[in-house]
Amino acid sequence: MRTKTNPLYYILFIAFFAILLPAGYLSGFLSVNTISVWGRYFCFAIAALGIDLIWGYTGILSMCQAFFFCLGSYGIAMHLLLKKTVAAGAVLPDFMAWNKIETLPFFWQPFHSFGWSLVLCLLIPALFAFVVGFVLFRSRIKGVYMAIITQALTLAMWLIFLRNETNLGGTNGLTDFNTILGYNLSSSSVKLGLYMISFAVLCAAYFACYYITHSKFGKVLQAIRDSESRISYAAYKVVDYKLAVFVVAALLAAVGGMLYLPQTGIITPGRMDVKASVEMVMWVALGGRGNLKGAVLGALLVNFLYSICTSLFPDSWLFILGFLFVITVLYFDKGFMGLVESIRQRLANTRFKTPQTTL
């Protein structure tokens, strides 16, 4: 990066979300609902950071981030549901009992323990990403092929999760939890706590990604994006790097999903359908790919708009969103952050670089 970021803006951002909003809630200005809504947006922003790493920096358009997000959510949901079931003195979650399942499926067993749940929530997406990544990257599938195949993969997983036989609640997903680690999920203080944790994790994830992208590792990623063959002739094992960043992105998505679940109270396969997986990429495209701040702002802004527009303009919010997508891609190549950047450059009257266009 050419100029160093002034810490003041980070401080402003943190102050706004870590102090102002909670203070607003505590003093009665904001409802607890607003707090948990923003908490959920932070989870999306965490996942968006992962997408920015893999797409913005490495140039691999992965459409299965929504699936990793769901894996995280499902893991925590399984734990919460088991806790609730055990507390109610039952062996099986309600929906399984109704489906006439006799014993708890083996893959549910480890989720009795919170520790194991956390580990598995991270391990399973990582492993999945590793295997899929290995298969795809090894055979040098990239660009459009990569996008379509990962999209198809997500579709396949979506279909599997929709099945009742998968024992993950089918279309209805998993819902109706009451406590997490003994704290009541419906209490306002727990909601505030989750909000704060999400924000803290978002900040941590941001700085981790910042470190990654500014290290030589990050430069290799950008080099892969710019010219994959060149970097492999320079003796970098492209597959290793791609795999690593794919796993990291999957982990970020999973972490986002893990925090998302207790704040939303439901996870369904709907979170990973085609629409959801394209939208996730859209956050980053709108915010500005290849720019971590853009990813975070994109995720927060798009979801905020979504919430507001569905209440204010139920008939036309799809138009608003659609036009936003088209216009961003057409005119603001680098998204929201790119737009700001170019305005700044124009104002500063420095040499203004036009975006590269073919034709």
Add this chain to the structure above:
Amino acid sequence: MRNAFLKHLPILLLGASALFSSCNNSSAKKAGASDSATTKETVKIGVLHSLSGTMAISEVSLRDAVQMAVDEINAKGGVLGKQIEPVIVDPASDWDLFAEKAKELLIDKKVSAVFGCWTSVSRKSVLPVFEQNNGLLFYPVQYEGEECSNSVIYTGATPNQQLIPAAEYLMSEKGGGYKKFYLLGTDYVFPRTANKILKAYLLSKGIPKENIIEEYTPFHHQDYQTIISKVKRFAADGKACILSTINGDSNVPFYKEFANQGLSSATCPIMAFSVAEDELRSMDTEFLVGHLAAWNYFQSNDLPENKKFVADFKAFCAKKGLPGGDKRVTDDPICWAYTGVYLWAKAAEKAGSFEVSKVRNALYSLDFTSPDGLVKMDPRNHHLAKPVVIGEIKPDGQFDIIWKSEGLVDPQPWSPLTSPDKDCDWVNHNGTYAKK
């Protein structure tokens, strides 16, 4: 970069101020509402139906029905002297958004009751919200049962109010005396549970296991060639019928393929549980004619109450300039969405309050003359006793009523066939309890 971030600041602040202003608004309203609950002339209800996304096609009609009921009640002077003010939001067929909007309605808007949801998953999504915030949801669509929430008033059918009579009818002499059953559905919880209950029922009636086939297709499945071939083979050697819980846009390819492979309602009738008049509007009915559907209400019901209701609904849609205008039709969920509002209003009048617990208590055993005739709330739980009807699809998308239950059928949220030990009772027990 540092200056770039500066540029974001105005936007950020803009967003923040928008956020604050909207929240301030709502909190101001909130304060106003609680202060003036007795002095102001309105009472708020929430309407939580998808107005966009995949479910919009079905759910928009329910919003219209609720709106019509509200207008009628308001025209008659409202409830407890107050005008009803509906707060309409769009959960956009997004299940997570359902929960978010439910919270918004209950916590921010402080509505007295919510009328909404269609799919099971949307109901399951908002259920914890209603239970935690002591809300009341009127749910108008037939559902899979096995639920007994204190926060939901189920005006739609329980499985025994739709499935069992239909199967019984098909097995009867009059219905054709069918001996083989193909249970075909879209893969989600309602078909799964429905088929579980149907299967238990059929087995209990002595239908051998090999004469019952269960199969599921994904949502939006379009290619029914293989399945129809299977059906053909299944139906070849005896009296077979299909019990269909196929949902939404899969129905048209299903019925078309069925007809084109040479099957018909005479050789193998399809009894549908998810096809009503409103869906038939968007289908080429040619291939559906003669097939059956089981509901609690059909538009062709010739009660005078219903004739008025149908005429009013058409007039309402035409007057409001809604798509379809006076060509709109009524169907089962529309009828129960409409009835739900009246039930709530009547209960509130009876209780003399809008308080959720009082309204709920007033609802037990409450009866109301709906478009479908007199219906009655269960004395012990939150379901509705109502008649069951079976109809044959006509070319104009209406139903010929060919069977009607004698009197009202009591709801059984827990089917005695699959959960013989459970029952739902909020008067003597605390919801679901174990029967001795």
Add this chain to the structure above:
Amino acid sequence: MKISLSFQQVGSGTNGKQTGIPPARELLQNRYTHAAKAMAGLLLLCTLLLLQQVAAAQDSATIYTTQVLSPSHDSVRTQAIGRLAALRIPATFPLLMAINDKKLYLLDHKAVTIDAKPTGEGTYRLYTLYPDNKLLTNSSGQPLLLPLSALQTVDIPRGDRLQLADIAPLLNLFSNDAQKRILAYSQLKNTGDTATLRILQAALAKESNADALRTGKDVLYAARLYSAGNATNAKAYIDSIGDNWSDNAPVLLRNYAKNNAFDKEVASYAAAKAVSLEKRYDQLQRVQNFFSGLSLGSILILIALGLSIVYGLAGIINMAHGEFLMIGAYTTYCTQLLFTNVLGIPQTDLFFLAALPISFVVAGAMGLVLERLVIRHLYAKPLESLLATWGVSLILIQTARLLFGDLTAVKTPQLLSGGWQVSPHLTLPYNRIFIIVLTLLMVLFTYLMLYRSRLGLQIRAVTQNRQMSACLGIETRRVAAITFFIGSGLAGLAGCAITLIGNVVPDMGQTYIVDSFLVVVTGGVGKLAGTIFSGLGIGFFTKISESFFQAVYGKVFILVFIMLFMQYKPKGLFPDKGRIAED
């Protein structure tokens, strides 16, 4: 004698319709005349006795019929219907059925009934009921068509109608509706009652529908088989059942072999027959499966064809391609409305023929607009185009939702409903055959356009090297626009075709978009042959896997398979070769 004569007619009547298969009765009479002769005396006696009864019944039937239509008192009618039901004279059945179905009308004081379905104008064909059951014609010999309002309805009370419950299954044997007759025949299964069999024969003598005839004969042969007096007879009937080959035949034979066989030899004969029938059935099933695969494959090809051209040429991942499909389907719907509502042309198949080119042009034009406004700026930026066109697709879906709402039923043309009965148990639906043929034509069209025309040469040149083509004086923009027009038009055409098998909803495109991308990617980008092969491959493969797994797992299986396939051919079936392939 009368009865045995009519019996003979039944035999020869059925024989005539059946190709080259000697019916059991003839076999019987040729080979075993002894037995027949011995029986003849007895038969004659019975016949003479029956003849008298029948003649008497015929007379009384006429009286009762008159009483039903113009009763002096309600109770007379009740009694008359009861008597008619008890007499069971086939000649009165059409009348009784009309009563049972509440479709009894009077036209000039003559009892008539109407067809099951009205014609396009809401009029009905009419049939006389008694003493004969015939289609009414007007003076020029054409069927007489009248609306219900021109007829006088005869209301028979429910109580009277209930008297017919017992013979209702028999009544349906004489229905106008072939499906009802099939049902009625199959309801007579396992009947041993001679009187019923007599009626069955009478019905079969009149039978004109092949399916119904098959079912009916099956029932008749089965009854004869069960009452067969010796092994040879039984075997002959088994053969007849096998040749007739109704849906029910294998089960019937198997049951017979298991329970009621004449002797062991006949039992094994019946069982062997059942096995051979099932084997033949399985073979036909394989043909049906092959056809299903072909049909699914051709739908995929039809959709992917446009996508492949556009992607190959412009490097555009058009996520809105599915929406052009939707536009095509809605255009078909609008064409239908235009024909019926504006032009006042009644329901005919004409609208569909017109809709084919119209949907091509409309979707193509929309594609052109999209190209001008959006795509133009995105050439050779596949990932950006993916996102932008996704936005476009959201807009198009919501527009369709607002414009049309949910009122979108496209009528299937009469010509294309039903199916081609290749052989018993093998029906190939016309709509699917139509789509296969359409796909074939479109592939041919695309091939000719791409490889046999100047435009195709230019398109291929631009596909390979945009800059170079521009230097050679090819107007790349114009070529791109035309290509986009054709690509979108093909999608529109596919949408029009899909109305034949599915319904029209705003988000219908989304159902197909991932599948069609998979076809393009598996086939190799921009390769016509690749698209065809992968489309067919995926179609067949889906159908094969569907017969092993449930539909959902079939789909998952396909996706995993494609992923593994890409390991082996990462650039699709037909990758570019040589140095231009890289980067």
Add this chain to the structure above:
Amino acid sequence: MLLNVNNLSVSFGGVHALNLDHFSLRDKELRVIIGPNGAGKSTFLDIICGKTKADKGEITFNGKPILGKTEVKIAEAGIGRKFQKPSVFPGLTVYDNLLLAAKMKKDIFSSLFFKATPALAERIHAVATKLSLTTAMYKMAGDLSHGQKQWLEIAIVVLQDPTLMLIDEPAAGMSDEETEKTGALLLELSKAHSIIVIEHDMKFVEQIANELVTVLVRGKRLMEGTFAEVKNDQRVIDCYLGRTNAQLETL
């Protein structure tokens, strides 16, 4: 011999792109390969560096077979490649381009925790100076001029410090002055590295071809000899003239 090639052949869709019976290169030799378009020159380099898979044949480098190895393995063995079309990382600064190329451990974790040492920075600056890139050090590589990109790519190859450099048309698109400078640089590099250069510009070839020149025609080796021998060989002249290639007519 550093590089030995035997019976190498590859074909694209039935067309023999390369059919080379023998080729060898000794240590620290600068070899120039010339030939008309489509002679298979670039394909030959592609095969050596692992970009294209050969149909059959054998290549040994330092006595070890390298055919069928991955690009990374081949690069690690000490072969560096400069492409015909300059291939750099346009989204990174020139410095970062060079940093990535520099010889060091290149696995994930070393990259993640990498810290630049003064020695490395010095080396990068030295190479940059040699290729006149110092002024553009913090410019985006995508913003460089064509000639600068060529040099940047050469610099990348130099910093990799390979035993064998494969240089594909280094002088294309350069001014005469730049071309000459590039030639001088290659000559200097050949003191420490083995180099294979592909070139069309005969003036440039004359400048650098102190040793053998290989002529490839239609995938086959036509001849091998000093520049003078090649220049006067009738077959070579025919071959170029027959294809009406103007480049040799100037000779």
